[in-house]
Structures are given as C-alpha cells and as structure tokens.
Amino acid sequence: MRDEVRPQLSLPLERLFEEPGLAVERLPPPLAELYGGELGFGRPLLYANFVSALDGVTAVDPAAPGQGGLISGGPPGDRFLMGLLRAFADVVLIGAGTLRAEAEHVWSPGRVYPPAAAAYAGLRAQLGLPPELPLAVVSGSGDLDPGLPALAGGLVLTTRAGAERLAGRAPAGLRVIAVGEGEALPAPALVAALRAEGHRSILTEGGPHLFGQLAAAGLVDELFLTLSPVLAGRQRLGTQIGLVEGTALLPGLDRRGRLLSARRSGSHLFLRYSLPLGEVV
Numbered sequence: 676m677r678d679e680v681r682p683q684l685s686l687p688l689e690r691l692f693e694e695p696g697l698a699v700e701r702l703p704p705p706l707a708e709l710y711g712g713e714l715g716f717g718r719p720l721l722y723a724n725f726v727s728a729l730d731g732v733t734a735v736d737p738a739a740p741g742q743g744g745l746i747s748g749g750p751p752g753d754r755f756l757m758g759l760l761r762a763f764a765d766v767v768l769i770g771a772g773t774l775r776a777e778a779e780h781v782w783s784p785g786r787v788y789p790p791a792a793a794a795y796a797g798l799r800a801q802l803g804l805p806p807e808l809p810l811a812v813v814s815g816s817g818d819l820d821p822g823l824p825a826l827a828g829g830l831v832l833t834t835r836a837g838a839e840r841l842a843g844r845a846p847a848g849l850r851v852i853a854v855g856e857g858e859a860l861p862a863p864a865l866v867a868a869l870r871a872e873g874h875r876s877i878l879t880e881g882g883p884h885l886f887g888q889l890a891a892a893g894l895v896d897e898l899f900l901t902l903s904p905v906l907a908g909r910q911r912l913g914t915q916i917g918l919v920e921g922t923a924l925l926p927g928l929d930r931r932g933r934l935l936s937a938r939r940s941g942s943h944l945f946l947r948y949s950l951p952l953g954e955v956v
C-alpha cells in the first residue's frame with residue numbers, strides 16, 4: 676500500500692513542531708508516514724479545517740462555483756490532510772454556501788485524496804466508525820438541491836420554513852431536521868442536533884460564515900489551518916472573504932489559538948491550533 680500512496684505525494688508532511696502529550700491514534704503505516712507522525716483526538720470534539728491565503732482570504736468569490744483550488748493551489752499535502760481529518764470524523768458539517776460552491780463534491784476522505792482511500796477506510800474501521808461519512812448541511816432557507824450526491828445519507832439542519840421547502844423532495848436516506856424557527860439557527864442548537872444524532876466527532880469544513888458563528892459560540896475545539904503561499908488581495912466591497920465572515924470577534928470575544936503542531940510541504944504550512952475559550956476583552 677505504501678508504494679501506491681507515496682508517488683502522488685511529493686513529500687511526507689515535514690513535522691516542524693508538535694506539542695508534547697497530544698492524544699494519538701496509531702495510524703495505519705502509510706498514513707503515519709505521510710502525516711509525519713501520529714495523530715489523534717480527545718473525543719467528543721468539534722474541529723475545523725480551512726485553507727487560507729497568506730493574507731487571510733479563504734474564498735475569492737463565494738458566488739462563483741468551482742473555485743475551490745484557487746487559494747490552496749491543490750497540492751497533494753493539503754488534499755492528503757483533508758482526507759485524513761475526514762477519516763477521523765463522525766460527520767462533516769458545512770454551510771449551504773459551501774455546498775453551493777462545490778455542488779459536485781462529495782465530502783468523503785477518499786474523494787479528496789484517492790491514493791489513500793483504502794488507508795482512510797482502514798483508519799475508520801480501527802476507530803469503530805462506519806465506512807460512510809455523512810454530511811450535515813446548515814441552511815436557513817432550505818434552498819438546496821436535495822438530490823446532490825454529497826447529501827446521500829446525510830442531514831440538512833434547517834428552519835421550519837426550510838423544512839417545509841424541502842418537504843416531499845428529500846430522497847430516502849436524507850434527513851431534514853428543523854432545528855429552529857428564525858432564519859439564523861443558533862450555533863449551539865446545530866451542534867446539539869448533531870450530538871442528538873449520536874455524532875461525537877464533528878469536522879467542520881466551513882464556510883467562513885458558519886465557522887464564525889461556531890467560533891463566537893466557543894464551540895470550536897481545534898482549528899487546522901493550511902497556509903497557502905499565495906496573496907489573494909481584497910478590494911473594499913469586493914467578493915473576497917476571510918476565515919471568519921459575518922461575525923465580529925474582537926473586541927469582546929478572545930478566540931486565541933494555542934499552536935499544537937506545525938508541518939510543512941513545500942511552501943505550504945499546516946498549522947493545528949487548539950481554541951480554548953479566552954478572556955472577554
């Protein structure tokens with residue numbers, strides 16, 4: 676298996692720093708080699724994975740679909756890590772904007788980095804997780820195509836109005852859960868709904884509007900941030916958005932990361948932070 680995986684990954688991630696004493700899971704050998712060591716989590720937890728440009732931009736134009744690789748440049752190291760983080764999850768949580776931007780994507784570990792698909796599956800089996808990784812999509816409006824491949828076997832967390840909009844259109848296996856009444860569903864209610872479904876390990880892949888709400892509510896335990904060596908630029912009133920959008924944190928909410936690990940592949944940095952609740956400032 677090692678030979679199948681390695682050729683497409685130019686380098687294993689090079690470990691630059693790791694906080695001692697982190698929980699570790701013994702990764703199947705090709706994964707440990709490619710990640711540059713072991714990885715693990717205390718459970719239950721909510722962890723996020725994003726890629727950002729050097730200047731903090733995470734999306735150039737959210738209304739333009741298919742721009743996923745513009746910021747990351749699509750390097751194998753980023754794709755490998757994305758798959759690895761998915762392999763640890765009970766469920767992936769995203770907002771409807773992210774689904775609309777990548778409507779053909781499927782949020783599975785193997786989809787994003789196929790050479791390691793078998794190893795990811797082995798890790799999920801080792802962790803006692805089912806082979807299929809469900810996707811949970813948050814939508815106030817319910818303005819979604821319930822037939823999208825990503826939604827098969829997944830969940831839509833929505834409002835009462837959104838659930839009415841989707842009524843009768845959801846294929847078998849897609850659960851539509853009305854989490855609240857108003858247009859903006861409270862972040863704690865979203866997480867509570869997933870916990871009530873039995874999901875302990877929640878990976879959010881954004882987008883920045885949803886992430887901001889989760890971070891403001893103090894619900895994000897860890898952030899994996901890939902720093903891509905590109906400058907995206909921003910114009911006043913332009914389309915570009917950052918890692919957190921639609922939510923102000925400072926002053927008032929101190930969400931200050933503690934670096935848990937730093938890895939590198941080429942000029943990309945792979946940073947892992949814990950996000951303990953800070954002081955109100």
Ligand SMILES: NC(=O)c1ccc[n+]([C@@H]2O[C@H](COP(=O)([O-])OP(=O)(O)OC[C@H]3O[C@@H](n4cnc5c(N)ncnc54)[C@H](OP(=O)(O)O)[C@@H]3O)[C@@H](O)[C@H]2O)c1
Binds near residue numbers: 737774815859860884
């Ligand atoms: N660089 C990265 O790592 C990364 C990661 C993820 C996404 N992205 C990019 O980010 C862009 C999308 O950004 P975004 O911030 O707009 O996406 P988003 O947070 O995924 O989606 C926003 C939408 O999600 C729903 N939503 C979020 N929070 C809600 C709440 N509390 N209650 C009810 N509905 C809620 C709403 O859907 P309705 O409109 O249906 O009500 C809202 O319009 C895309 O270009 C995507 O490719 C980049």
